[in-house]
Amino acid sequence: MRPMNRLPRWLPRLVRELAKFGTVGGVAYVVQLAATNVLWLVLDAPPLVGQALGVLIATVVAFLGNRFWTFSHRARTGLAREYALFFVLNAVGLGIQLATLGTSVYILGLDGPLAQNIAGNVIGVGLGTLFRFWSYKRWVFPAPSEPAQDVEGGVAASARQPEPS
Structure with missing residues (x-):
């Protein structure tokens, strides 16, 4: 193989x-x-x-x-809905970035320019970007829905092809 x-x-x-x-x-x-x-x-x-x-x-x-x-x-769920969710999730991503920077500066005491850039613009942006990618795929631009499955694991009756007579 x-x-x-x-x-x-x-x-x-x-x-x-x-x-x-x-x-x-x-x-x-x-x-x-x-x-x-x-x-x-x-x-x-x-x-x-x-x-x-x-x-x-x-x-x-x-x-x-x-x-x-x-x-x-991916599936389309409406421009207004997608746009609103995109901005909200972008704000969460920014919050992750700011939390990373705040932790570095105010909790760890690493407040020099290099430490701030590493915390905010490398680690924070990296974590925020991972969150954005995952959340956009999950909520803003979801995967197309699959046909429903029946209890026997097959495709739901409404999605099946008619049986030949």
């Missing part, structure tokens, strides 16, 4: 989704940096306003990329 035949059938799809998810995240990050800096340097926006608007623009880009590319093969 060849080694590739031993891989679970779902693994190639997961790898593709992860690659697309990472690409969309990278594009959204570049958009966030560009938008924030344009707002700060060109439009003279206050620091927090520029940051917040840059993140908001990047979140819209990430939603569109994930909905129409990363998870395009």
Whole structure:
């Protein structure tokens, strides 16, 4: 038996989704940096306003990329529902990032620039990203529903092909 035949059938799809998810995240990050800096340097926006608007623009880009590319093969549950859940789960991911940074700074006392970057921008972003990927697949862009199973393990009667007469 060849080694590739031993891989679970779902693994190639997961790898593709992860690659697309990472690409969309990278594009959204570049958009966030560009938008924030344009707002700060060109439009003279206050620091927090520029940051917040840059993140908001990047979140819209990430939603569109994930909905129409990363998870395009998944069930559609309505644009408004998906968009609202996406923003809520993004906020949870941000909370994970902030909790990681807060733990490092305020509990462990690691408050230097290197420690803050490792805690917030490496560990926090990593954990938040894992949460986002899992939660988007689970709740925002769920897998298409499978036909119901009857008690004998077969396909439900309504999904069966009619028997020949």
